Amino acid sequence: MLVDFLVVGVSIGLVYAIVALGISLIYSGLDIVHFAHGEFVMFGAFFGLVLVNDSGLNYPISIFLAMIFAGLMGVVVERVFYRRLTSKGGGYTVAGMGMIICGFGMAIILQNIAFLIWGAEGHAINVDFGTPMKIGTVNLPKSYLWILCVSVGLMAILHLFLKNTKAGLAIRAVAANKDIAYLMGINVPLMISLIFGLACGLAAVGGVLIGPINYVQVEMGYLILIKGFAAAVVGGFGSLPGAILGGLMVGIFETLGAGYISGSHKDIYAFLLLIAVLVIMPTGLFGQLAKSKA
Amino acid sequence: MQNFISGIAGFFTRLKSIHPLLPWGIALVVLLPLPQFTVNNYQVYLINFICIMIILATGLNIVKGFAGQVTVGHVALYAIGAYTSAVLSTKFGMPFYVNLPVSILAAMIAGVLVGIPSFRLEGAYLALATLAFAQAVEVYIRVTNYLGAASGIGGIKAPEFFGYSLRKYDDYFYLVMPIMLAAVYASFAILRSATGRAFMAVREDPISAASMGINVRRYKLIAFVMSAFYAGLAGSLYAHMLPGYVHPNNFTVIEMVTVLLMVVLGGIGNIWGGVIGAIIVTIVADITREYYFYQLLLFGAVIVGTVLFMPKGIGGIIDRYFVNRRFIAAREETAEVKRGIVGGSPDESSG
Known part of the structure; x- marks a missing residue:
């Protein structure tokens, strides 16, 4: 059971x-919190x-293609909409507040575009994973194994x-300090697009992976x-190892809560964890104090 | 047009110099016969609903515009106000004049809970915490049987005063409209008071506000509690309005977006902008109700467009018009003085 x-x-x-x-990634690179990130997960899942289902491609290729499509979409959205705001300064400035509201509005736009294309009903991604693996007494469905392999591989x-x-180094330089990165001859606008594309691509992979399990x-x-936010906050915003650990904690916390306390309140546990961590330990496990980042 | 607007502005200034409450009294008298001009009952309902939305948007403006705290989950406080009234009315049979203060109190307590994280969190973190709070409240309502779960609570009694029940929308208007005017007036009074100036100091820079002797935590909390007061008031008024029915669908992300849009479109921190935003958004939402998802698409597009191209909203445009007018007058005055002293033509000195 456990x-x-x-x-x-x-x-x-x-x-x-x-x-x-x-x-x-987006937070450390662009100094903004991206409120439309969940919609890229959703778009990724629909691409998958x-x-x-419709094109009959096999699962790994679909994951890869969905990642590319969503990444390109993210780059376009960032270039067309967010760049106007982020160029005025992100973080906790007035533009930062605008960025939160803009991201929120963008989430609504994307969600309703998806509705107009695919409709409101839920679909499942039909992948035949074969019979569950048996390890000792535990039945391990292969879809979970896929999640494990793909996500750990991607993280590596x-x-x-x-x-x-070199591009990775440039991204880290942009995250550390944009002005000095400019002086070192790094193409900062290009790197920002790359960061955004990467992040949205990752989101899409998340969507395709969760597709066969959830609707x-x-x-x-x-x-x-x-829940992604909760994971990022638990681990400490802007910290990549923290994000992974935070994600695992949120997932386990939620599943145990749903299993042992009450299944219908499942979604509340992650929110409670988020609020509790924000109030008790706002820097999370690995984060530095985020206040100074502006 | 310019003469007309400046004429009206001058007229109101003169009225205010007679008595500060006089313009509001006149507004009350002007609005009183409004239900008589409507074609059907539904329009009266819409007017009542607009009044409630104005209260909600004005409240959100206090915490978001004056004090600069980015809360997203304001609709949760509204829901708490509405559900407190609903439970008190249907489960305990309490009358309206008990439910209203208790609902406001419940919302204010929730406002304290939302406000406490704001001590340590800023900007996006606070937005997150409030978003999670709103989501948790909505999910909790939706799965809790005592609160009617997914079918809502019906049969909330209309307010009754001295044996006269405000069951018709026309009657309810005479309850909601004066409260709305009082709420808007109160928010102006708050903005002008020392508390309002403290809010703005906290918004501009918490550290320098603290060095000026402002207790930042206290004023953040006061801002949250004040806006929760407005939200609870709006919620209770909404619950008691015909058909006396609250449903979790009335307090979802969509409502969150709608209220946010009112404030953003009107101009964050601008009271009249918020009122205008509430009126426009509620009417547009009603017209486009049949095209549900296109409506949200439109709202999202307007939010993004406003933030990108019109960051100060409608209120900002109005402000700029008035401010520019004053600037032009001041510039002409200085130019005239200069001309008198130097004696040259203004073309030579410019450049």
Whole structure:
């Protein structure tokens, strides 16, 4: 029983962790909190749905393509809309407040565009994963195994990319200080687009991974957004290892709460965790005090 | 047009110099026969609803515009006000004049709970915490059987005064409209008072506000509690209005967006802007009700467009008009004085 819950919790938690990674990337790179990130998860899930169910592509290729599409979409949205605000300064300035409201509005726009295209009813991504694996007494459905492999693999690739490539170094420089990055000859606007594309691509992967387990529907983005936020906050905003750990904690906390206390209140637990961490320990596990980042 | 507006402004200034409450008294008298000009009952309902929305938007403006705290989940306080009234009325059979203060009190207590995180959190973090709070309240209502769960609470009694029940929309208007005017007047009074100036100091820079001897935490909390007062008031008024029915669908993200849009479109921190925003948004929302998802698309687009291209909203445009007018007058005056001293033409000195 407990092991089953833990398996589910860890898998769901890894999806939250991927979403939280994107949110943290955007926060550290652009100094903004992206309130429309959940909608990119939703769009990613719908891309996956179309690619798997309608086009008949196999699952890994669909994940990859959905990631590319959502990433490009993110780049366009950032270039066209957010760039006007972020160029005036992000963080906690007046433009920062505008950015929160703008992200919120963007989330509503994207959600309703998705509704007009795909309608309100839920769909499941039909992937035949085969029979569940048996390890000892525990039945391990293969969809969870997929989540585990893909998300851990992506995290490793992201880590290597940020640590070992020149573009990764440039991204870290932009996150540390944009003005000095400019002086060092880094193409900062391009790097910001790259950060945004990466983050939205990650979100889309989260969406495709959760698609076979949960229903894919227009309103899913909102809940995932708050849980991704909860994960990012628990781990400490802007910290990538923190985002992963936070995602796992939120996932396990939620699943155990749903299993042992009350299933219908499932969504409240993540919110309570979020509020509790915000009030008791706003810097999270790995975060520095975020106040000075402006 | 310019003469007309400046004429009206001058007229109101003169009225205010007779007695500060005089313009409000006149507004009350002018608005009184409004239900007589409507075609059907539904329009009266809409007017009542607009009044409630104005109260809600004005309240949100206090915490968001005056004190600069980014809350998103204001609709949760509204829901708490409405549900407190609903439960008291249907489960305990309490009359309206008991329910209203108790609902306001409940909303204010919730406002304290929302306000406490604001001590340590700023900007986006606070937005997150309030968003999570609003979501938690909505989910809690939706799954709790005592609160009617997904079917809502019906049969809330209309307010009754001295044996006369305000069951018709026309009658209810005479309850809601004066309260709305009083609420808007109160928010102006708050803005002008020392408390309002303290709010603005906290908004501009908490650290320098603290160095001026302002207790930042206390004023943040006061702002939250005040706006919760407005939200509870609006919620209770909404619950008691015909058909006396509250449903979790009335307190969702959509309402959150609608209220946010009112304040953003009107101009954050601008009271008249908020009132105008509430009127426009409620009417547009009603007209486009049949095209539900297009309506939200429109609202989202207007929010993004306003933030990008018109950051100060409608109120900002009005303000700029008045401010510019004053600037032009002041500039002409100085130019005239200069001309008198230097004796040259203004073209030579410019450049």
